[in-house]
Amino acid sequence: MDDNDRSVVGVVMLSHALVHTYELTIPIFMVVWLVEFSATEALLGVVVAVGYALFGIGALPSGVISDKYGSQNLIAVCLVGMGLSFIILSFATNILMIAVAVCLWGAAASIYHPAGLSLISTAVKDSGSGFAYHGMAGNAGIALGPLCSVVLLWFTDWRAVSLVLAIPAFFAVVYILRADIDEMAAANLASDGSGGTGGPADAPSSPSFFESSKSLFLGGFALVFLVIVFNGLYYRGILTFLPELLADFVTIGGLEDGAGAEQFDGSDFIYVGILMVGILGQYVGGKATDRIPVERGLVAGYACLVVIALLYVPAAESGLIFLVFVSLLLGFCLFALQPMYQVAVAEYSPTDSRGLSYGYTYLAQFGVGAMGAAIVGIILTYSVVASVFFALAAFAVVASAFSVRLLMKR
CATH class of the missing domain: 1.20.1250.20 (MFS general substrate transporter like domains)
Known part of the structure; x- marks a missing residue:
């Protein structure tokens, strides 16, 4: 991998891990919400289902936007949205506020997969390794994110845990915006044999x-x-x-x-x-x-x-x-x-x-x-x-x- 490949892989690994950390921390919190807000499983299930649905529904428009405007900035928007959603969640005093926070998370998180996978495919010359590292990071977030939440619950309540979990998203945004990335490096190399720069507009029509x-x-x-x-x-x-x-x-x-x-x-x-x-x-x-x-x-x-x-x-x-x-x-x-x-x-x-x-x-x-x-x-x-x-x-x-x-x- 060259410097551009490593920069891209670093961005997508960090982002992918955070997306799944937040995704699978929500079920950990649900056990608490059912008791604290005296909610039924049906009500809370519907609330969370709407947020999770946005996680998937937003994938199609996010893919279209990524093709038009590029992936790097979109991934940063995704992380800002997820961080803000967990800050809102930390102040939730009723099911309505939880619904707002979870829906914001779903809408923001929906941006990631189309943008991240597209970035790997167009920017990383050694794309096989790029996808492999990307998957490993996602798995780490799936497993270790909820583990961190469970451990933190030994010491404090769920609102404080939610606030703590929001912090890494904003550090990740700074890292991603500072990363020097050529989003079309691999695509341009494949099309003309050069490593010239380019952007989404350089992609062939489809x-x-x-x-x-x-x-x-x-x-x-x-x-x-x-x-x-x-x-x-x-x-x-x-x-x-x-x-x-x-x-x-x-x-x-x-x-x-x-x-x-x-x-x-x-x-x-x-x-x-x-x-x-x-x-x-x-x-x-x-x-x-x-x-x-x-x-x-x-x-x-x-x-x-x-x-x-x-x-x-x-x-x-x-x-x-x-x-x-x-x-x-x-x-x-x-x-x-x-x-x-x-x-x-x-x-x-x-x-x-x-x-x-x-x-x-x-x-x-x-x-x-x-x-x-x-x-x-x-x-x-x-x-x-x-x-x-x-x-x-x-x-x-x-x-x-x-x-x-x-x-x-x-």
Whole structure:
């Protein structure tokens, strides 16, 4: 990697880690909000689902804006918005303020993935390594961000934790704006063999948004999109309320002292463990795509998620060891599927629509998939916990069925 590659990779790694730190800290806070604001799971699930939906819905317009104006400044805007959202959250005194803060976070965070992935693809000459480091940073944020939140809750309340978490976003903005980046270095090198500078305006013209979208959905990408929709429903449905579900299932030596004692449950560490083992799942899933047809991996992965969902309540009733085992298996399988469906997107989309295809991917995963949080919240409010896992199993069954159809098309 040259200096420009390293600058870009540093920017996207830092930004990607922060996006997922904030994303998966929200479920940690939800356990507290349910008690402090006397909210039902249905109400809070809908509130958070709207914010998470904006995280996905904003991906398409963000991709278009990134193509027109460039990525570096957009990523800075993303980080400012996320930092401000967590500052607002720290002052929340009711569910309405939480809704405003979470929605601001979702809108701001939606900017990142199209801008960040586009920046890697056009600026980093060694793009394979760039994407690898980018993914590793995201995994670190997924696992270590919630861990930091849980640890901080030993010493203070959730509002102070939210304020502390906002600070890194503003330091990151200063770093990103000071970074000397040629956003089109790799694209220009590929087109004319030189390392000349350029910007978004230098990119070749491409089919219109509607022409490219029509081309995508008339092919196999339509099935991939449906797989990712149901993956998103499972992902968001399980991860949003899992801290609360685990708290109901088991308490691990609760705190006796500390400002956060009354709102902290040691079962959060199981949740963090699920996210950490997901790093291994991402690695194994990525390696598997080099050895087996990706469709076969998707079929097997979703079949495993069906079994895990059906085993979860019996595991909780069987004791801590079995619960931890099934929880870690959940984290492994859930995150192992991510590189698989990302490869499937590439295999079922044309090169000149690759950016748009990933925009639709995040719309499916985080936009439509956000309904999973609302669905699970409503089920928890009006039915029994076992019904949640039956619904999750149904999502995985449908995703597996669409994966089978993809395998047959191959």
